[in-house]
Amino acid sequence: MEDTRSTNCPILFALDIFGDKWSLLIMRDILIRGGKYYKDFLGAGEGISTNILANRLEQLERHGLIVKQLDETNKRRFVYSPTQKGMELVPALMEIIEWSAKYDPDTGTPPWYIERLKTDREALIQEIYDQFQTRE
């Protein structure tokens, strides 16, 4: 085995930020499904616990992947949106989607989406970026 140092390994760096069962699902909710509010994430389907959700949102914000702002149109809630750093996870998400669509016999991803991933990926990713205005 090669004599690679494990400190500063980029895979480890990433996993320390979103390498758990829930963080990447929350990023999926925000980036791909357009989720904005706490209840969106709670109701996303996988059944995350409310305490875990609160903890993960805090971590994601602390790591600069998302920002939390008071919703001025309804001050009971906050709007969660991705930062540039968060948005740039989309290409990785796309690779994961392509892999899963290939190997999940019950995949819900439609063929036209996979086709676009293969032939028109840049535009697809750009369309997702365009939905958000970048914030620090």
Added chain:
Amino acid sequence: MEDTRSTNCPILFALDIFGDKWSLLIMRDILIRGGKYYKDFLGAGEGISTNILANRLEQLERHGLIVKQLDETNKRRFVYSPTQKGMELVPALMEIIEWSAKYDPDTGTPPWYIERLKTDREALIQEIYDQFQTRE
């Protein structure tokens, strides 16, 4: 938020297979560092516990990402190698590496590697594939 069904979500499918702290690090050891044996993974640097490692190798094999074969040159050990399904995680790993190299101020990834990722990705990935002979 869009009315997407969470069943059959490709991100969830993937996370159910390698969405924990260790599985993707093991795949990194195999795919990128050329690790083959139990002790390679134990000594990879992050300090995985031996019981957890045994459990994850079993899961990865059960999900068809790796195969385990007796090493005929030294029958005390087994050779772990990636399947086609496992190898095809490389593109996702590359996206994660690119993301981490950009956002980790202490990244250990050399600039020439990032440059190659951007300008010559296909060949880089192919070189990794070529190191393994495909097995079911």
Added chain:
DNA sequence: AAGTTTACTTGCAAAATACAAGTAAATATC
């Protein structure tokens, strides 16, 4: 003014992980 929505927090049980020690077969060494 009372009820509802929204985003959490808190307490406790259950599950997963980490740590330390032990086992067994194959190989190397004396």
Added chain:
DNA sequence: GATATTTACTTGTATTTTGCAAGTAAACTT
């Protein structure tokens, strides 16, 4: 040929993380 070492684990227990249920507080609706 006996003894030590390597290799890949298993087992037991403490610690940490997660899951579940209930509760809180501020903003908004009725």
